[in-house]
Amino acid sequence: xxxxxxxxxxxxxxxxxxxxxxxxxxxxxxxxxxxxxxxxxxxxxxxxxxxxxxxxxxxxxxxxxxxxxxxxxxxxxxxxxxxxxxxxxxxxxxxxxxxxxxxxxxxxxxxxxxxxxxxxxx
Numbered sequence: 396x397x398x399x400x401x402x403x404x405x406x407x408x409x410x411x412x413x414x415x416x417x418x419x420x421x422x423x424x425x426x427x428x429x430x431x432x433x434x435x436x437x438x439x440x441x442x443x444x445x446x447x448x449x450x451x452x453x454x455x456x457x458x459x460x461x462x463x464x465x466x467x468x469x470x471x472x473x474x475x476x477x478x479x480x481x482x483x484x485x486x487x488x489x490x491x492x493x494x495x496x497x498x499x500x501x502x503x504x505x506x507x508x509x510x511x512x513x514x515x516x517x
Contacts, residue, residue, distance in 0.1 A: 398515050399423040399440065403433040403447040403459065404477065409500070413446065416504040417511065430454025434462060442472065444514055446498075446507075449478035449485065457492045464493035473514040477502070 400422050402413045407428075414424040425440065427433035429451040445463070447456040454462075456476055463469040473495040478485075481499045489497055495514065498506060 397421050397423045398443040399425060400511065401425045401427065401433060401437065401440075401442045401445045403427045403430065403445065403451070403456070405429055405448060405451040409448070409477075412504070413507065416507055420508060420511075422511070430456065430459030430462070433459055437463075444511060445472060445474045446477045447474065449476055449480050449489070457488060460489070460492040460494055475510060475514070 400417055402410050402417075402424060404410050404413075405428050410426045414426060417424050425436050425442070427436050430447070431453045433445070433447070447459055449456040456478065460474050463472065463474060474493065475496040475498060476489045476494045477498045477500060479500045486497050496510060498510060
């Protein structure tokens with residue numbers, strides 16, 4: 396059964412590029428435009444990895460991570476921030492919220508696959 400990855404970004408073109416790159420490697424991809432939609436799509440779904448943007452409408456990436464980590468049900472779920480922000484302060488905020496890793500946009504498809512393989516071991 397293929398691993399399922401949730402991509403959360405308000406940019407449709409970023410989500411499309413991620414879906415194309417990941418699905419070519421056999422991953423199932425679920426897309427959400429912001430944190431609110433991501434939480435909805437996670438209900439009842441078995442997600443193996445989350446890539447989330449930082450700056451999004453309705454619910455940003457940090458709040459999404461905090462909500463996913465609350466209660467401990469997603470304690471071991473790898474969550475990677477995918478953002479244009481590269482300041483150490485923002486990275487520290489992400490780590491404090493529970494982010495597993497950080498990729499700065501623009502990124503190369505190979506980078507996305509390297510991180511995915513490292514985190515999912517496939």
